[in-house]
Amino acid sequence: MENVIIEKxxxxxxxVLDAKQRLLEIGGNSYPENALxxxxxxxxxxxxxxxxxxxxxxxxxKLNYFNTSSAKCIMNIMSILQQYFSQHHDIAIIWYYxxxxxxxxxxxxxxxxxxxxxxxxxxx
Numbered sequence: 335m336e337n338v339i340i341e342k343x344x345x346x347x348x349x350v351l352d353a354k355q356r357l358l359e360i361g362g363n364s365y366p367e368n369a370l371x372x373x374x375x376x377x378x379x380x381x382x383x384x385x386x387x388x389x390x391x392x393x394x395x396k397l398n399y400f401n402t403s404s405a406k407c408i409m410n411i412m413s414i415l416q417q418y419f420s421q422h423h424d425i426a427i428i429w430y431y432x433x434x435x436x437x438x439x440x441x442x443x444x445x446x447x448x449x450x451x452x453x454x455x456x457x458x
Contacts, residue, residue, distance in 0.1 A: 335386055338379050346372055347397060351379045353388065358411075361396030361430075369403035373411070380414045390424035391415070397430075397438065405441075412449055419451045426452045433457040 335353040342348035347362035358380070366372040383391065393415060400408065412427070419425040427449070429442035439455065446453035 335383060335388075338375060340375070347400075349376060351376065351383075353383060353386075356388065356390050356392060358391060358393040359396070360394070360408075360411075361398075363398050364400035364404035364408075366404070369401070369407045373404075373407035376407075376411060377414060380411070380418075384418045384423060388423075391418075392426045392428065394428045395430065395442075398432070398435075409445075409448075412445060412451075416449045416451060419449075426454070428454045428456055430456050430458055 337353060338349065338351040340346070340349040342362040345363060346366045347360050347364045350357060350359040352359075358376070360376075364372075380391075393411070395408070397408075415425045415427070427445075429445065431438035431442055439457075442453075442455045446455065
């Protein structure tokens with residue numbers, strides 16, 4: 335399975351989808367003009383990853399800022415992961431936030447309540 339690496343820009347985050355390392359990583363700012371179009375390759379890769387027999391994934395979110403349409407896409411990513419977690423896949427979420435960023439901490443807490451996957455909040 336091919337890895338996907340998307341370099342960050344001023345309005346899009348970096349994305350790493352690495353099958354060998356069992357890793358999804360998204361970081362930076364996310365306010366693309368069309369969030370659904372930007373995140374569609376992530377949705378597609380996740381489904382292929384698990385349909386190819388993979389049973390574990392660690393998802394690291396290192397976002398500084400994201401807009402409402404990106405929040406919906408992040409929620410969709412979490413929902414996809416929750417779906418596979420509910421099918422007994424080993425999924426772990428790590429939500430990184432700047433120790434001075436109360437909003438990102440609260441957002442991480444809100445996501446952690448919405449889903450039953452193992453969810454770690456990690457300050458830096």
